Each structure stands twice: as C-alpha cells, then as structure tokens.
Amino acid sequence: MSHSLTKIWIHGIFSTKNKTQLIDSDYEPKLYSYIKNKFENDLKCILKKINGTADHIHILFLLNSNVSINQIFHDIKGASSHWVNQNDFINQKFAWQIGYAAYSVSESQLSKVEKYIHNQKEHHKKITFEEEYHNFMQKYGFENKNRKNS
Numbered sequence: 001m002s003h004s005l006t007k008i009w010i011h012g013i014f015s016t017k018n019k020t021q022l023i024d025s026d027y028e029p030k031l032y033s034y035i036k037n038k039f040e041n042d043l044k045c046i047l048k049k050i051n052g053t054a055d056h057i058h059i060l061f062l063l064n065s066n067v068s069i070n071q072i073f074h075d076i077k078g079a080s081s082h083w084v085n086q087n088d089f090i091n092q093k094f095a096w097q098i099g100y101a102a103y104s105v106s107e108s109q110l111s112k113v114e115k116y117i118h119n120q121k122e123h124h125k126k127i128t129f130e131e132e133y134h135n136f137m138q139k140y141g142f143e144n145k146n147r148k149n150s
Helices: 028-042 069-086 107-118 129-139 144-149
Strands: 009-015 046-052 056-062 101-105
Touching: 009 069, 009 107, 009 129, 028 046, 028 056, 028 069, 046 107, 056 107, 101 107, 101 129
Parallel strands: none
Antiparallel strands: 009 056, 009 101, 046 056
C-alpha cells in the first residue's frame, strides 16, 4: 500500500481539578466552541461532539495520526484552562485534572456514543461522575487501584 490510512475515533473524558464544579452554563457554550476550534484548527482533528457538566466534559473526535493522544489532551486542557482564566469567567482559578480517559470507538458505535455525549446533563441527574468513571473503568478492564486517581 503506497499510502498510510487511519480512521480512529476517540471518546475522551476529562474533569476539572478536584472535580470542582467550575464550568458554568453562562460560558459553557463559549468554552466548547473554543475547544472545538483548537481541535480542528490547531490539532487537525475533527471534533464530532462535545458536552458535559459543571465538573467534566466528554469529547468525540477523529484522531489526527500525526499527533499523539497525550499531546492532544495536554494541548487542549492547557490552552482551554488558560483561555478560561484570561477571560475571567469565574472568580477562582480554573484548571483541569491532570489525567484523562480516552477510548477507541468503532464506526458502528459512533451514533450511540454521540447520543451518550449529547445527553450528559440528563445522564448525570441519575448518576454521579464518580459512578460514571467507575463504570468506564470496569467496562474497559482497568484495575480498581486506578480508581483513586480519577
């Protein structure tokens, strides 16, 4: 094959530092728009869906094979936290938790994951982020010892 072809969809999740409820509905759409622009313009990744709650967000994006997943999350979290702080959206320092979760999504499951992300606010009326995180850890076979690092 003369060309390299990749198509890897990623469901990413990351939370605010200490899971503090820092994402206010007043600036949430602006934050999501900023993140989408960073994904698409700077990282050359197609962002299909973004949504979340006051303490975490979910993103569904097509991975740019020239950028590592770690670099993507590092850049997005660093740039967006700086942007929130520069714009004085809240009366305290905004920061993201150091870690993140990233799961591959098959083409056949895209619409299901997109719907899941779209319904985050409703979903979290029934289940906490901690419970959701634990469910993902179990679903993807991570050890319970990692749970304390969420």
